[in-house]
Amino acid sequence: MRLRAIPAGAWIGLAGIAAVAICAIFAPLIAPYTDRQIVGGVWEPASARFLLGTDNLGRDLLSRMIYGARVTLAVALAATILSFGLGILLGFAAAVSGGLIDAVLSRGNDLMMSIPTLIFALVALAILPKNLFVLVLVMAVLDSTRVFRIGRAVALDVAVMDFVEAARLRGEGPLWIIFREILPNTLSPLLSEFGLRFAFAILFLSTLSFLGLGIQPPAADWGGMVKDNKDGIIFGISAALVPGAAIAALVICVNLVVDWLLRRTSSLKGGRGDG
Amino acid sequence: MPSQTAGVRRGDRHPLARLVVRRLALSIALLFAVSILIFGGLEAMPGDFATTYLGQSATPAAVANLRAQLGLDQPAATRYLDWMAGALRGDFGTSWASRGPVSEQIGQRLSNSLFLAGVAAAISVPLAILLGVVSVRFRDRAPDRIINLASLAAISLPEFFVGYLLILFFAIRLNLATFPATVHEGMGLLERLRVVALPVTGLVFVVLAHMMRMTRAALISVMSSPYVETAELKGLSALRIILRHAAPNAVAPIVNVIALNLAYLVVGVVVIEVVFVYPGMGQYMVDAVTVRDMPVVQACGLIFAAIYIFLNMLADIIAIVANPRLRHPR
Numbered sequence: 062m063r064l065r066a067i068p069a070g071a072w073i074g075l076a077g078i079a080a081v082a083i084c085a086i087f088a089p090l091i092a093p094y095t096d097r098q099i100v101g102g103v104w105e106p107a108s109a110r111f112l113l114g115t116d117n118l119g120r121d122l123l124s125r126m127i128y129g130a131r132v133t134l135a136v137a138l139a140a141t142i143l144s145f146g147l148g149i150l151l152g153f154a155a156a157v158s159g160g161l162i163d164a165v166l167s168r169g170n171d172l173m174m175s176i177p178t179l180i181f182a183l184v185a186l187a188i189l190p191k192n193l194f195v196l197v198l199v200m201a202v203l204d205s206t207r208v209f210r211i212g213r214a215v216a217l218d219v220a221v222m223d224f225v226e227a228a229r230l231r232g233e234g235p236l237w238i239i240f241r242e243i244l245p246n247t248l249s250p251l252l253s254e255f256g257l258r259f260a261f262a263i264l265f266l267s268t269l270s271f272l273g274l275g276i277q278p279p280a281a282d283w284g285g286m287v288k289d290n291k292d293g294i295i296f297g298i299s300a301a302l303v304p305g306a307a308i309a310a311l312v313i314c315v316n317l318v319v320d321w322l323l324r325r326t327s328s329l330k331g332g333r334g335d336g
Numbered sequence: 337m338p339s340q341t342a343g344v345r346r347g348d349r350h351p352l353a354r355l356v357v358r359r360l361a362l363s364i365a366l367l368f369a370v371s372i373l374i375f376g377g378l379e380a381m382p383g384d385f386a387t388t389y390l391g392q393s394a395t396p397a398a399v400a401n402l403r404a405q406l407g408l409d410q411p412a413a414t415r416y417l418d419w420m421a422g423a424l425r426g427d428f429g430t431s432w433a434s435r436g437p438v439s440e441q442i443g444q445r446l447s448n449s450l451f452l453a454g455v456a457a458a459i460s461v462p463l464a465i466l467l468g469v470v471s472v473r474f475r476d477r478a479p480d481r482i483i484n485l486a487s488l489a490a491i492s493l494p495e496f497f498v499g500y501l502l503i504l505f506f507a508i509r510l511n512l513a514t515f516p517a518t519v520h521e522g523m524g525l526l527e528r529l530r531v532v533a534l535p536v537t538g539l540v541f542v543v544l545a546h547m548m549r550m551t552r553a554a555l556i557s558v559m560s561s562p563y564v565e566t567a568e569l570k571g572l573s574a575l576r577i578i579l580r581h582a583a584p585n586a587v588a589p590i591v592n593v594i595a596l597n598l599a600y601l602v603v604g605v606v607v608i609e610v611v612f613v614y615p616g617m618g619q620y621m622v623d624a625v626t627v628r629d630m631p632v633v634q635a636c637g638l639i640f641a642a643i644y645i646f647l648n649m650l651a652d653i654i655a656i657v658a659n660p661r662l663r664h665p666r
Contacts, residue, residue: 172373175366175648177603180621180640187625187633188377264494268607271496272622287496291611294500295515297508305497312492320488 067321074317081311085131094121096128096281104290104298113303117289122300126307129281133308136197136276137262143201144262145255148208153239155209156216167213173206179268186274196275200265204258211254215247222246249325256319260312267308283308355656363649370641374634375419379412406432406630419634428635433627438635441620446639448519449609449616452532453601456539460601461594464544468551468590472559473574483548490545495604499538499611506534516613535612542604547597554589558582588658595651599644 067075084091093112094100098120105115113122155163173181181203189195219225220243228242267284269275276282278289283304290301390398403409422429428438471483507515513534523531558564559582567577606618613619617636624632 172366172369175645176370176373176637176641177599177644179603179606180637180644183606183621183625184374184377184633184637187628187630260492264492267494268496271494271607272610273626274622284494284496287500291496291500294503295508297504299504301500302497302504305494305500309489309493309497312494313489316488316492 070317071321074314074321077310077314078318081130081134081307081314084127085134088127088131092121092124092127094124096120096125097279098124104293104296104300114300116286116300117293122286122303125281125286126283126304129283129286129304130307132276132280132282133263133266133284133311136193136200136282137259137266140197140200140204140266141255141259141262143197144204145208145258147201148205149212149251151205152209152212152214153216153243156213156220157235157239157243163213166209170206170209173203174210178203178265182265182269183274186269191274191277193276196266196269200262200269204262204265208254208258212251215250216243219243219246249322253319253322256315256322260315260319263308263312263315352657356653359649359652359656363645367642367645370645371420371423371638372416374637374641375416376412378630378634423635423638429631431624431629431632433624433629433632438631441632442617442635442639444521445615445617445620448614449602449605449618451528452535452539452609452614452616453598453605455529455532456536456543457598457601459536460540460544460547460597463540464547464551464594464597465590467544467548468555469578471548471552472555473578475556475559487545487549490541491549493542495538495542495607496611498541499535499608502534502538503612518613519615532614535608535614538608538611539601539604542608543597543601546600547593550593550597551590554593555582555586557589558586561585588655591654591658592651595647595654599647599651602643602647603640 089095099118100121101111101115101119103115103117103119105111105119107114111121111123113126116122116125151166155166182199185199185203186195189199216239220238225238225242228238233241266275266282267287270282270284271288273285273288276285278285286304287301290298290304293300390402407415419429426439428442430436431438431441434441467483471480474480502513503515506513514531515534517531517535519528519531555578559578564577564581567581572581605616606622608614609616609618610622617639621633621636621640623629624636
């Protein structure tokens with residue numbers, strides 16, 4: 062692939078994601094203070110000492126943003142990878158094996174999807190203990206229903222193609238067919254789906270944290286920081302908007318990249334380029 | 337489906353009614369399955385739950401005590417049947433936190449939430465269709481690109497961010513709207529509308545982009561079919577093609593999009609209600625989840641799921657009625 066063929070929007074998206082990733086990886090080196098250290102007064106305005114001001118407890122907002130990038134990015138990525146692995150595996154298995162396995166998996170999936178994701182998550186989080194592992198698991202399982210559908214549909218599409226038939230006649234096993242024949246040929250649509258799911262995971266995690274059900278304090282994550290600082294809004298203090306804007310910017314960046322991947326997928330298929 | 341063809345062969349004069357009834361039955365079955373899922377989730381970890389509720393340091397006696405007090409020591413099937421029978425009569429039991437009946441709390445809050453979602457729907461549906469048509473009419477030109485970019489940005493914004501932006505600018509800086517959005521019984525309609533103006537704006541903003549993008553996609557998939565190309569080649573004007581040729585075939589998918597988004601709207605109220613401190617179902621449910629007040633969580637979960645399933649069913653039935661091809665599944 063030529064680098065010049067990548068449109069400007071996608072470059073902006075990639076740059077944005079890279080910037081957040083660098084903040085996340087090198088957080089202790091970049092951040093001026095640690096995320097839990099109380100260094101000033103409550104809700105101090107932006108100054109040379111605190112570039113973004115301080116939060117509701119007098120912690121440096123910029124430092125918390127940088128450490129928050131770490132938590133938000135890591136948890137969203139973990140949930141996305143888990144949900145993707147689960148959804149693709151079950152979706153491909155359903156498509157390849159067909160029959161009863163397909164019917165049971167598909168109907169179970171329909172049942173899961175008939176409850177709105179947020180409501181399902183609220184019910185699940187009310188029952189399960191509050192910890193990071195449970196949070197990632199709930200996010201991943203709920204989101205894997207979408208991936209399952211895509212994975213199954215895409216695999217069904219490819220499974221009837223001649224080269225898969227040829228592999229079958231050659232006597233290859235189902236694992237070979239899934240990983241060597243189907244997966245490489247479905248990579249492009251699946252990649253853009255991964256981006257979409259990642260964007261959704263960031264928003265979902267932030268929403269749960271904002272509602273007080275996601276990452277628990279004192280750990281910093283962007284959604285939780287909005288919750289921490291929301292009472293300042295009434296006094297005209299915009300500290301809550303900074304992490305909110307960061308979430309929005311990150312998701313826009315991911316969506317810009319996805320948009321480009323989707324366009325690329327449809328132009329690979331040929332045809333009228335839309336539809 | 338064999339039963340379908342058999343019905344037609346027998347001279348069934350109401351294939352449509354048959355399909356609609358079947359879809360209805362499916363929804364009811366689905367709702368029961370969901371109720372078992374919502375109720376059964378708690379059963380999957382009965383011993384654990386009392387511990388989770390009390391915290392790790394609880395004594396075994398306290399755990400056993402709590403289980404007896406909450407009725408958790410009864411067999412699960414008995415409690416499910418009791419709960420379901422009550423729910424069908426509109427009785428959702430007693431809240432663990434407030435010790436009051438759940439239904440009393442929910443009644444007022446449900447109508448508050450539906451009011452909020454209804455006003456938002458009345459504004460966003462016509463606006464979304466208009467923007468969708470404009471975007472297809474000027475496809476790949478400036479208006480389409482602007483709408484497309486704006487909607488891409490809009491779906492990327494978290495609901496709470498939109499909400500607090502609105503509050504900061506319209507309620508605090510400009511002092512045009514009221515915050516928090518408190519409504520109470522005996523409030524006049526106009527007064528009520530004035531109070532919900534800001535939350536409704538937030539909701540509209542959030543669903544509009546989704547609805548508009550789906551409308552655009554539905555219209556475009558119709559627009560790329562061969563008969564539209566024929567109309568183009570005949571030299572008809574773009575607006576005439578959209579209105580006379582594309583629109584009749586796009587009605588079913590668009591109505592479908594709208595019903596799906598109304599379902600989305602019903603869930604979207606949860607975050608918006610928390611942001612604007614609006615006394616609706618969503619806020620009630622979130623509060624209950626925080627303190628693990630299970631009867632309230634289960635009641636709210638069931639009601640949200642029921643509304644969602646109902647709207648999805650409506651979307652399917654409208655699609656079946658509007659599109660004759662769906663009436664004769666092969």
